[in-house]
Amino acid sequence: MRLGLILAVVLVAVGIRTLGGLGADRQAGSYVHDSFVMGTVLNIKVRGASRESARQAVGVVEAEAERLHVLFDPHDENSAISLLNRTAAGGGGTVPVGRDVARVLAAAIAVRNSSGRGFDPALGPLIDLWGFSDESPASEIPDTLQLARLTAELAAAGRIELSPDSATVLVPSGAGALDVGGIAKGYAVDRAIEILDSLGIENALVNLGGEIGVLGVGSNGRDWRVGVQHPRLAASHLGVVSQREGMFVATSGDYERFFILDGHRYHHILNPESGFPASGGAVMSTTVIASSCLLADAMATAAFVLGPAGGIRFLESQGAQGLIVYASDGDRENGEITYSATSGFLSIMQPELDGRPIY
Amino acid sequence: MARAEFQLPPLATATDWVMLGAVFLCSLSFYGFRMLEDRAEGGLVTVVQVGDERVAVLPARKDTVLVVSGKLGEVRIVQQAGELWLEDAPCRLKICERMGHIHRSGEVIVCAPNKVMVRRERVGGEREGTLDAISR
Amino acid sequence: MQSPAEGMAVVGPEPREVRERIERLSLIAAATAFELVLFVLDSALPRPIPWIKIGLANIVTLALLVGAGWRVAAAVHFLRITIGAVLRGGLFTPFFLLSFSGGAVSFIVMALAVRWAIPVLGFLGVSFLGALAHNTVQLLMVAAALSDSSVLVLLWPAVLLFSLCYGGFSGWCSFHFCRRIPQLAEGRLAQALRAG
Numbered sequence: 001m002r003l004g005l006i007l008a009v010v011l012v013a014v015g016i017r018t019l020g021g022l023g024a025d026r027q028a029g030s031y032v033h034d035s036f037v038m039g040t041v042l043n044i045k046v047r048g049a050s051r052e053s054a055r056q057a058v059g060v061v062e063a064e065a066e067r068l069h070v071l072f073d074p075h076d077e078n079s080a081i082s083l084l085n086r087t088a089a090g091g092g093g094t095v096p097v098g099r100d101v102a103r104v105l106a107a108a109i110a111v112r113n114s115s116g117r118g119f120d121p122a123l124g125p126l127i128d129l130w131g132f133s134d135e136s137p138a139s140e141i142p143d144t145l146q147l148a149r150l151t152a153e154l155a156a157a158g159r160i161e162l163s164p165d166s167a168t169v170l171v172p173s174g175a176g177a178l179d180v181g182g183i184a185k186g187y188a189v190d191r192a193i194e195i196l197d198s199l200g201i202e203n204a205l206v207n208l209g210g211e212i213g214v215l216g217v218g219s220n221g222r223d224w225r226v227g228v229q230h231p232r233l234a235a236s237h238l239g240v241v242s243q244r245e246g247m248f249v250a251t252s253g254d255y256e257r258f259f260i261l262d263g264h265r266y267h268h269i270l271n272p273e274s275g276f277p278a279s280g281g282a283v284m285s286t287t288v289i290a291s292s293c294l295l296a297d298a299m300a301t302a303a304f305v306l307g308p309a310g311g312i313r314f315l316e317s318q319g320a321q322g323l324i325v326y327a328s329d330g331d332r333e334n335g336e337i338t339y340s341a342t343s344g345f346l347s348i349m350q351p352e353l354d355g356r357p358i359y
Numbered sequence: 360m361a362r363a364e365f366q367l368p369p370l371a372t373a374t375d376w377v378m379l380g381a382v383f384l385c386s387l388s389f390y391g392f393r394m395l396e397d398r399a400e401g402g403l404v405t406v407v408q409v410g411d412e413r414v415a416v417l418p419a420r421k422d423t424v425l426v427v428s429g430k431l432g433e434v435r436i437v438q439q440a441g442e443l444w445l446e447d448a449p450c451r452l453k454i455c456e457r458m459g460h461i462h463r464s465g466e467v468i469v470c471a472p473n474k475v476m477v478r479r480e481r482v483g484g485e486r487e488g489t490l491d492a493i494s495r
Numbered sequence: 496m497q498s499p500a501e502g503m504a505v506v507g508p509e510p511r512e513v514r515e516r517i518e519r520l521s522l523i524a525a526a527t528a529f530e531l532v533l534f535v536l537d538s539a540l541p542r543p544i545p546w547i548k549i550g551l552a553n554i555v556t557l558a559l560l561v562g563a564g565w566r567v568a569a570a571v572h573f574l575r576i577t578i579g580a581v582l583r584g585g586l587f588t589p590f591f592l593l594s595f596s597g598g599a600v601s602f603i604v605m606a607l608a609v610r611w612a613i614p615v616l617g618f619l620g621v622s623f624l625g626a627l628a629h630n631t632v633q634l635l636m637v638a639a640a641l642s643d644s645s646v647l648v649l650l651w652p653a654v655l656l657f658s659l660c661y662g663g664f665s666g667w668c669s670f671h672f673c674r675r676i677p678q679l680a681e682g683r684l685a686q687a688l689r690a691g
Contacts, residue, residue, distance in 0.1 A: 034418040210495030229495035251494040365682030368613045370670040375620035389652040471640045
């Protein structure tokens with residue numbers, strides 16, 4: 001009888017342990033939601049709030065992201081951006097804009113001016129020409145004459161400016177069509193964090209296509225742990241940023257949208273000067289930590305275009321922290337991977353270029 | 360030398376029933392718990408793993424077909440209307456295809472010779488060292 | 496002293512051990528053949544989880560363990576595994592190793608249970624332990640092949656449940672099998688072996 005009893009006790013104990021483990025998961029009080037908005041995945045984690053309030057807050061954030069998507073879609077003729085672009089095509093003018101467009105354009109113009117054209121929000125026609133805005137992936141170099149013409153037009157055109165009170169935008173005639181879809185995602189993260197905060201959510205993480213903002217703390221009261229994608233090893237990261245409230249992390253990489261032709265990688269981050277994918281310094285990815293996701297996003301793109309040295313100087317001058325991963329021998333595909341970083345970034349994260357597995 | 364009289368052992372003793380009953384309750388409650396968990400909505404994801412590497416994590420609701428190359432060759436992972444299954448496995452026995460369709464958190468399809476594993480997982484129950492997000 | 500079995504051609508008086516050896520060999524041969532039939536039948540049945548078999552062949556192994564002693568049972572059990580692999584054309588392949596290790600561990604578990612746990616446990620309990628050992632080992636090997644232990648956690652409860660059903664079923668079959676075969680039911684061989 002004794003052996004059977006021991007066995008029964010052991011089996012019951014195993015069962016209780018298994019159930020206990022599951023229970024711990026549930027008690028953590030985390031609510032996680034994934035949805036598809038703005039052409040990418042919006043992942044929101046909420047901790048320490050009741051399930052119902054978390055669900056409602058996430059619903060508000062999703063609706064806001066959807067609204068912003070429509071507002072900033074250059075291919076939707078009713079969008080605010082389309083209105084600006086029609087004005088540019090039709091001889092220019094002054095267009096009243098709402099708060100969202102004003103905020104995004106203010107950041108875009110600020111980064112454009114401070115980076116010395118490392119970033120330009122009016123690249124829309126070039127991005128369309130390359131085919132990087134469509135769902136179907138681009139696969140060939142566009143007609144070089146057309147490319148040169150558009151690039152020259154862009155350089156010659158007057159620049160879009162925001163009125164001092166941010167209520168109107170001055171659109172010069174022939175200004176390139178705005179395409180701020182990229183940084184609009186950063187702005188959506190900022191808005192999501194603002195909304196969650198105003199709804200009384202204390203701990204949350206918002207991840208929109210790899211652009212990340214947080215509130216409060218993550219699991220077990222630690223800082224949220226955010227990995228930085230390795231630019232060449234899809235299932236690896238370079239290291240972990242302990243992200244605190246007020247820090248926003250954005251990454252731009254040549255691995256997001258690209259095609260490879262004759263061994264050369266053509267990616268979606270275009271150099272406004274040349275109209276071609278930015279290739280100076282063979283940058284593979286840039287990660288920027290800034291005080292808003294909108295700025296982090298625009299500065300990551302600018303730093304990518306400016307290259308390993310210029311990009312870091314730019315980020316330091318803006319008081320942002322950043323990491324630029326590039327090929328030291330200029331070979332973007334198989335070259336030796338190295339990095340440059342702002343001094344503050346390295347105290348946040350030490351990059352491991354061999355990559356660590358993402359789990 | 361004294362020989363014990365041989366007796367055919369009984370079909371089942373009281374201990375047998377206690378043991379089997381305990382095991383039955385344990386395993387049933389495990390799955391009962393899983394089902395309760397799945398009632399709650401939230402981040403159910405599909406995790407695709409080849410060897411030691413997680414090659415993809417995607418929301419369970421997304422209809423998609425993934426082609427993954429495992430150790431032996433390519434296998435199609437099909438996700439449709441919340442169901443998940445494998446097709447065109449290169450292995451000889453096609454065990455993974457025969458594992459059928461999975462739905463819930465915790466269910467897995469394993470193609471051992473091909474070293475491909477597809478699993479439904481609930482994100483949010485973090486382990487130590489798990490990342491909360493990837494900036495890309 | 497026992498009298499020769501009825502119906503057997505008796506060619507003069509034989510020493511007891513010769514008779515027992517003949518009896519043992521014929522039992523091994525017949526039981527192995529029967530196990531092979533069950534094994535083939537088992538392989539043809541559909542399964543909920545691919546590595547988990549019903550383990551029909553274990554019906555005979557358990558009956559032999561109880562009624563004929565561990566030596567006979569071991570001979571039959573491992574002969575069946577080896578011949579079965581030859582029949583399926585997979586001797587010394589990974590599949591053979593997978594099935595062999597599962598078979599070996601389940602045999603050891605059942606043999607120990609028969610020796611030490613009976614009569615605290617009956618046929619059902621021993622058969623369940625054997626099935627559980629077999630299926631757990633299979634699962635362990637799969638987890639090792641994938642170097643991912645999470646499979647273990649996710650599938651083990653299922654393994655428990657199926658081992659319960661299949662182990663219970665083959666335990667029941669084994670009990671009745673044992674009862675119907677006089678050689679096993681009376682435990683003559685087992686006693687002889689234990690004495691020898």
